[in-house]
Amino acid sequence: MRPSDRVESVLRIVVVLAGVVAVPLSCAIGTQVYSSNAAQIRTEHATKSAVVATITAAPTDRGRHSEATVSWTDAGQTRTATLDVPRSATLGEHVTVWLEPDGKLTSTPREPEAAALSGIGAATVLLVGVWVSGWLLVHGATGLLTRRRLARWDRDQLAFGGRITEDRQ
Structure with missing residues (x-):
């Protein structure tokens, strides 16, 4: 296995693990945002x-x-x-x-439903952000590693005997 394939495999594993860890983390942050906003809304209703x-x-x-x-x-x-x-x-x-x-x-005063919507929104933004960032990272790294592999193949081919310009069967 080429070193670039190993790097790509490890990167994919790390991104998948980060995506899996992001699920409970985003739920926890969404819950925190909900709790904070619910307390603020209760205060608004009590004081206004x-x-x-x-x-x-x-x-x-x-x-x-x-x-x-x-x-x-x-x-x-x-x-x-x-x-x-x-x-x-x-x-x-x-x-x-x-x-x-x-x-x-x-x-x-804000309605109590606003707290739930803000919590769900925060969790969704975090989760989608992590997933999209991981996807971009994997595809960007794959593109760069592919370019590097192709450049290496071109160098090896030139060193071996020149460029192949047509299929000679």
């Missing part, structure tokens, strides 16, 4: 509060969305802000506004 606000000025069309001035009462104080509202919103309609514990406006 929803308040019903009333649209106090006619919504302005901004292309993909509309903006309107809304007002709501929080801790005995009336507050106003300009927010994105549904395009179908009208003057006097009620919309939900999310507040932080200190009363500042914030985004809607």
Whole structure:
């Protein structure tokens, strides 16, 4: 067996082993991402509060969305802000506004499903990345080793008696 064949065989074995090890590793990382995001989402749901606000000025069309001035009462104080509202919103309609514990406006808390999707996404990206990298490594090394073998054959053929240009049967 040629040394290049041995190198290629060892490389293939290492890449297959790396691909197999990547499966539980990516599952573990996906689980960690899920757990972290689930904790953040639980915190968001525990700390953010929803308040019903009333649209106090006619919504302005901004292309993909509309903006309107809304007002709501929080801790005995009336507050106003300009927010994105549904395009179908009208003057006097009620919309939900999310507040932080200190009363500042914030985004809607993420849904619990987002944690699962982020965990699955992280695991998938890692696993596919390892597999594609291994495939590229094997095919790149095979191409380089093949070029090297062919160059060696050309040198040996020239040393033996020249190039064969046609089939002489």
